Amino acid sequence: MNRILIVGAGPAAHRLAERLRHHGHAEALTVLGAEPAPAHHRPLLSHVVAGRLTPEALRMPFPPGTRVLTDTMVTGIDRERREVRAQRGGVGTVHPYDTLVLATGARAAVPAIPGATGDGGRTGDGVTTLRTAADCERITGNTVVVLGGGPLGVETASALAARGTATTLVCDRPHPLYERLGDTGGGMLTELLAREGVRVLGGRTVVRRTPGSVLLDDGTTSRADTLVLCTGAVPAARLARQAGLEVRDGIVVDDRLRTGDPRIHAIGDCAEHRGRAAAGLDAAWAQAEDLAEILTGRDTAHRPVPPVFRLRTRAVDVSCIGSPDAFEAPGVRMLGFTDRDGHRYARLALRDERVVAAVLFGLPQAIATIGLLHRRGQQLPSDRLGLLLGWPPRPSSRESDTYEDAMICLCNNVRRRTLSLAWRAGARTVTALAAATRATTGCGGCGPQVAEQCDLWESEARREPGRAA
Amino acid sequence: MTRTLVVVGHGMTGHRLAERLRALDTSGAWRIVVLAEEAHPAYDRIRLSSYLTGGSRQDLALAGRDFTEDPRVDLRLGCAVVSGDRAERTVRTADGEQLPYDALVLATGSEPFVPPVPGRDLANCFVYRTFDDLDAIRGAARRGRPCVVVGGGLLGLEAAHALRLLGMRPHVVESASHLMPTQLDAGAARVLHRSATGLGLRLHCGTAVASIEAGPDGAVRAVVLGDATVLESDLVVFAAGIRPRDELAAALGLERGERGGVLVDENCRTADEHIWAVGECAAVQGRCYGLVAPGYGMAETVAGRLAGRSPRPFDGTDTSTSLKLLGVHVATFGIIHPRGGPAAEAVFAEGTTRYAKVFLEPESGRLLGGILAGETGSRTALGPFVGHRPPADLEQLLLP
Numbered sequence: 079m080n081r082i083l084i085v086g087a088g089p090a091a092h093r094l095a096e097r098l099r100h101h102g103h104a105e106a107l108t109v110l111g112a113e114p115a116p117a118h119h120r121p122l123l124s125h126v127v128a129g130r131l132t133p134e135a136l137r138m139p140f141p142p143g144t145r146v147l148t149d150t151m152v153t154g155i156d157r158e159r160r161e162v163r164a165q166r167g168g169v170g171t172v173h174p175y176d177t178l179v180l181a182t183g184a185r186a187a188v189p190a191i192p193g194a195t196g197d198g199g200r201t202g203d204g205v206t207t208l209r210t211a212a213d214c215e216r217i218t219g220n221t222v223v224v225l226g227g228g229p230l231g232v233e234t235a236s237a238l239a240a241r242g243t244a245t246t247l248v249c250d251r252p253h254p255l256y257e258r259l260g261d262t263g264g265g266m267l268t269e270l271l272a273r274e275g276v277r278v279l280g281g282r283t284v285v286r287r288t289p290g291s292v293l294l295d296d297g298t299t300s301r302a303d304t305l306v307l308c309t310g311a312v313p314a315a316r317l318a319r320q321a322g323l324e325v326r327d328g329i330v331v332d333d334r335l336r337t338g339d340p341r342i343h344a345i346g347d348c349a350e351h352r353g354r355a356a357a358g359l360d361a362a363w364a365q366a367e368d369l370a371e372i373l374t375g376r377d378t379a380h381r382p383v384p385p386v387f388r389l390r391t392r393a394v395d396v397s398c399i400g401s402p403d404a405f406e407a408p409g410v411r412m413l414g415f416t417d418r419d420g421h422r423y424a425r426l427a428l429r430d431e432r433v434v435a436a437v438l439f440g441l442p443q444a445i446a447t448i449g450l451l452h453r454r455g456q457q458l459p460s461d462r463l464g465l466l467l468g469w470p471p472r473p474s475s476r477e478s479d480t481y482e483d484a485m486i487c488l489c490n491n492v493r494r495r496t497l498s499l500a501w502r503a504g505a506r507t508v509t510a511l512a513a514a515t516r517a518t519t520g521c522g523g524c525g526p527q528v529a530e531q532c533d534l535w536e537s538e539a540r541r542e543p544g545r546a547a
Numbered sequence: 548m549t550r551t552l553v554v555v556g557h558g559m560t561g562h563r564l565a566e567r568l569r570a571l572d573t574s575g576a577w578r579i580v581v582l583a584e585e586a587h588p589a590y591d592r593i594r595l596s597s598y599l600t601g602g603s604r605q606d607l608a609l610a611g612r613d614f615t616e617d618p619r620v621d622l623r624l625g626c627a628v629v630s631g632d633r634a635e636r637t638v639r640t641a642d643g644e645q646l647p648y649d650a651l652v653l654a655t656g657s658e659p660f661v662p663p664v665p666g667r668d669l670a671n672c673f674v675y676r677t678f679d680d681l682d683a684i685r686g687a688a689r690r691g692r693p694c695v696v697v698g699g700g701l702l703g704l705e706a707a708h709a710l711r712l713l714g715m716r717p718h719v720v721e722s723a724s725h726l727m728p729t730q731l732d733a734g735a736a737r738v739l740h741r742s743a744t745g746l747g748l749r750l751h752c753g754t755a756v757a758s759i760e761a762g763p764d765g766a767v768r769a770v771v772l773g774d775a776t777v778l779e780s781d782l783v784v785f786a787a788g789i790r791p792r793d794e795l796a797a798a799l800g801l802e803r804g805e806r807g808g809v810l811v812d813e814n815c816r817t818a819d820e821h822i823w824a825v826g827e828c829a830a831v832q833g834r835c836y837g838l839v840a841p842g843y844g845m846a847e848t849v850a851g852r853l854a855g856r857s858p859r860p861f862d863g864t865d866t867s868t869s870l871k872l873l874g875v876h877v878a879t880f881g882i883i884h885p886r887g888g889p890a891a892e893a894v895f896a897e898g899t900t901r902y903a904k905v906f907l908e909p910e911s912g913r914l915l916g917g918i919l920a921g922e923t924g925s926r927t928a929l930g931p932f933v934g935h936r937p938p939a940d941l942e943q944l945l946l947p
Contacts, residue, residue: 411946414894417909422891461939463893467912475928475938484931494931523843526869530925537947 079176080105082373083162085152085317086181087111089120090346090362092138094179097370099141108145108173110164116146118211121359124230124390126214128237133211147171155321157339177341177373180318180329181366184311184347184356185209189225194287194305204289205305208234219303220244223292225284226308227254229389232271234308236391239275246277246300248292253280255389258398262416263423263439270393270421270440313348313355328355333379335369345369352382360386384434386452388445394421397445399452400435410434415441415466424466431457443468486531487517487524497528501535508532549578550649552853553638555628555795557583559592560826560842561654562609567850569617577853579620580646582638584627584655587678588615593839596709599681630798633819650821650853653796653809654846657789657827657837662697666759670766671782675706684784690714692781695770697756699726701838703786704739704872707748710784718778719748720770722755722787729837730868730879734894734902735920741899742875751776759783791828791835804830813860814852815845823849831861838868867916869926880926881916881933882906890915895945903945905929905937912936919945 082098084091087109095107109116118136125131140146150166161174186207188195194205201207206216208230220243224235227249235247247254253264254271268278279294284305286293292302313328323337324330328350335343335351346362349355364383371378389396405412405427415424423439426448433452438445444466451458459465464472475481482495492515500514508529512518518525552568554561565579583589590607598607615622631638637645659674661667673684688694692715696707699721707717721728725736726743743750755773762768770778791808795801801817802810808830815823815831826842827835836842844861851858869878883906890906901921905914914937917929924944932938 408898410897412894412896413942414896415891417891418889420891420909460943461941463937463941464939466893469912469936472936472939474940475932475944476940478932478938480935481928481931481938527927530927534925534928 080373081174081176082107082179083173083175083177084109084179084181085162086183086346086348087113087116087140087146087148088181088183088346088362089117089138089359090183090366091179091181092117092140093363093366094181094345094370095140095144097367098373099143101370101374101376103370103374106145107143108175109140109147110150110152110162110173111146111148112151113210113212114149115211116140116148120209121390123208123211123214124233124237126211127208127217127234128240130237130240133214136211152317155317155342157321157342160341175341177343179369180337180342180344180348181346181362182314182317182348184313186307187310187312188307189309191284191305192286194284194292194307201307204303205287205307207307207309209311217243217304217306221301222246222304222306223248223284223300223302224306224308225249226310227251227256227280228308228310229255229387231308232267232393233390234306235276235278236271236274236393238306239271240392244301245275246279246302247271248279248282248284248294248300250283251280254278255396256280257402258437259396259423259439262418263437266418266421266423266439267394267396274391274393276393311347311356313350315348318342318344318348326350326353326355333381334372335365335380343369343373351380354382357382358385358387384452386449388449394440395438395442395445396440397438397449398436399433399449400427402435404435407434413462413466415463422467426462426466428458428462431460433458438466441466441468486527487515487519490516490519492517494531497531498535501532506532506536550576551647552577552579552650552652553646553648554579554581554652554654555638556654556656556792556826556828557581557585557589557610557622557624558654558656558826559589559609559839560656560846561652562589562614563843564652564654564825564846564850565620566614567846568853569614569619571850571854571856575619576855577619580648581620581622582626582628582640582646583622583624585677585679586625588622588624590678592676595675595681596705596712598678599685599709600712604678628795631795633799633822636821648821650823652849653822653824653828654826655792655795655828657791659785660788660790661785662756662787664756664758666761666767667785669759669761669783670764672759672767673782673784675702675784675786684710684782685713687782688713688715689781692716693718693779694782694784695720695756695778695780696784696786698785698787699723699750699752700729700786700788701727701870701872703784704743706784706786707743708746708873711747715781717748718770718780719743719750720754720756720772720778721750721752724753726750726752727877730883730918731877731920732904732918734896734904735877735918737899738902738920739873739875739877743873746873748873751778789827789837791830793828793830804833804835806830806833806835808835813862815849815861816852823852825849831863834863836863840868867926867930875921876919876923878919878923878926879916880919880930881914883916883918885915895942897946901946905941905945907937917945923947 117138150164152164154163164171186209223246232254238245253268256264282294284292315325318329319325329344345365347356368380384400410427413426421440425437427435484494505511505514589609627641694715695718696703710717757771760769770780796809804810809824811824825845848861867880891909894904896902903923905917914932924947928944
C-alpha cells in the first residue's frame, strides 16, 4: 500500500499530484490545504493587483481522483503511527499515510515596524504582505507604499501604478534588484519604473507607520493608505521541527527529496536541498516532478536547478539565470553589454560556451533565446553580440570586404588582401612580405602592423593547419 | 630659390617633421634648421626606461648619419629659442643670434607637471623626461630600498618599471580610481593592476600625495598620502602629467589654447600663416595630445603642407595606442571617449587575464572603438571595422 498524503495545497503540491497521476500512481492521494481555496498560480498575483486578472483565474484545479481538503490546519505529525492530525472547522481529524509529503511552502517575512506589525509577525489594518489572492484585496486606498526591492516588490509596485494608484517603492539598496542588476542595470530599472509612475526611493527603509503614512529612516514621510511588505519569505517548517525532523533554514532533504524519516519527503519553498531553501517556483516544480518519479519507483536523483527568474512587469523585460556568484567564478568568460540611453543591459557568464549565469535587461528577444538554450543545456552560438542584440546574421571578418580591403601600407598602397595572398604564396616573415608587396618600405610606419598581422596568421596556421590565411 | 624652415625643438615630433619633409621635398626647396634645447639630438623617449637599465644614448638616438650629415639640414644642439619677430620673420636664440625663417614650426614639447605638494623640492625628488633626469635618478637609486612614483599613467608605470629593474621597490600613487585613467577603463586597468602587483609594484589608487617628508640629511625620507598612509621612501619620481611648453606663443604674440598650448587649426597652423605647431606643445583646435602617435600625425600634416601637397588635416578623434607595459599588452583603437551621448558598450573578459571592451553606436550598432588589455586579439584585426557593424566573429577576434 502506498497512500500518499500531501500537506500544503500550493503549486508544488499541485504539480506533484499531476505528475503522480501521470506516472500511474493509482492509490489514495490526499491533499490538506490550510487556505479556503486550493492552489493558485502565485507568480501572477501582480496581475490580480493590477486588475488584469480575477483571483479565480489563478486557480489550479487538482487532477481527478485527488482528495483535496481545504480549510484544514495540520497540527501535528505522529511518525510512529504514520498519521497526521488536523483541525477542520473546529473538529479534530486524523489522516493516515504510507508516504507523507510536506509542501507547506513559505510565509512572508515580516520585519518589525512600529505601528505596522505586531507580535509574531502579524500585520494590522492598512498593512499587508502579498502571498495569497486574498492579500490582494487588502491593498486599498489611493496611495500605497511598497517595501522591498526584490522581484515581488517591483512587480507589485509596477502593477499598482498600472491600475492608477500613487505608488512608492522603498528599498534598502540603492536600486531595486540591486544584487542582480548592480548600479548600471539597477539605475535603468529605477528610471523605467519612474516612467511607469512608480516613485522609487532607494537606500531607505520604513521605520514607523501611522494610519495613512509611513516614516522613512531619512526623516521624510510618505503618504500610504496601505503599506505592502514584500520583504522576503521564510520556509514554513514548524510541523517538521515539532516532529523532530532536521530543519536548518528549511526542512533538510537529500537528493531523493527525503527527510531523515524515509517515509517523509519535503518539496517546494519549505524544503532545504543542498543548503538552499525557499528556492522559488521553478525549483518547486522541478522537485515535484522528480519526487513524482521517485514515489512511482524510478531511480531519480534530484539536482538543484539554477535559479531563474523573470520579472513580470510592463516596465521592462528582465530575466536572471544562475546565482550572482557565478560571475566571479574562475574559468568563466564574462560578457557585458550596456546601452544607457536605450535602457538595455546584459551580463553573461559562460563556461564551455554554455550559460552558467545571466542577467538580461530590456532585451526580450535574447531573454527568449538564451533562456531556451540554457534550459536545454545547449551551447550558445559564437556570435554572442548578435544574439544579445537580435541582429540578423552577418558576415564574419574573413568574409568581409571591409577587413580584406583595409589599407595597411599607405605609402605603397598595399591592402591586407595583397599581403594575405603573398602570405599564402609563401612569404611568411615581415621581410618576405616586404619583398613581395613593398609594404613597410615607405615611411616604415606600418611595420608594427605588418609584424602583428604576420604573428596573427602564424598563430592561426598553428591552430588550424589546413587553413593558413 | 631655397626657403628656410626653422624647427624649434628636436624631440620625437620635431624630428619626424624634419624627416618627413626631407622625404617629401624631392626638389630641394627647403633648408631645414633644427634648434634643439637639449645637448643631445632627438631620442626615443618612449623607450627611455631602457636607458636607465643599461642602454646607451646612442641606442635611443633617432637621427642617423644620413640626417645629421644631410647638407640641407642644420642641426644646432643646446640652442634654446627665447623670442622672435613675426614681422621680420626671425627667431632669437638664448645666445642672442637672430635666425630668419620662411616657415617656423614650434615643436617645443612639454614639461613634467609637478603637483604643488610640500616637500616637492627636496633632494632626491625627480621628474622623468630627459637623459639628464634619468642620470640623476640612477645616481640616487639604492638597491632594495623603497621609492615612490607619483602618477599611475603610462609614464609613471614606465618609471616604476625602470626603478624596479634598478633594484628598488617602487610604490605607485595614482589619484584616479585606477591605473592609466586616460586610456583605460576600470576593467582593463584591473588586468594591468594584477600584472603590476605580480611584479612587486605596490599600487595606491584613489589617493594623492599630501606631503613629502625630509630626513635629517635634508633628502626625501617618506611620502605621506591623502589617506594618512606614510610610505617610507628614498626617492620620489613625479610622473603626474605634462604641461605644454608654450612660452614662445606669448613671446611671439600668438594665441594659446584654453588649457595651454599653442593654438592651431586642423592643419596645425597658427593664426600667422608662416607659423605652425606640432606635438605636445600644440593645441589643435584647442586640444593638446600627450602621446607620440598624434604628434606624428601632426608632423605628417605639416610636412605635407610645406611640401606643397594637400594632406588630410590632422584628426585627433582616433587616439589608437598599442603598447606593452609591465608584461601586459594594452591597446586602444578608434574612439574611446565618444562625444555626443554615451555609446553602447560590449565587454568580453576572462578573469583578470584578458579584457576587451568595444564602443558601439547605440542605434546602428556601428563600431566606434575599443580598449584591449592582456592576451587579447590585436587592434589591427578590429581597426578596419570602425564605422561598420562588427563582424559575426567579433568575440573571436577580441579573445582568440
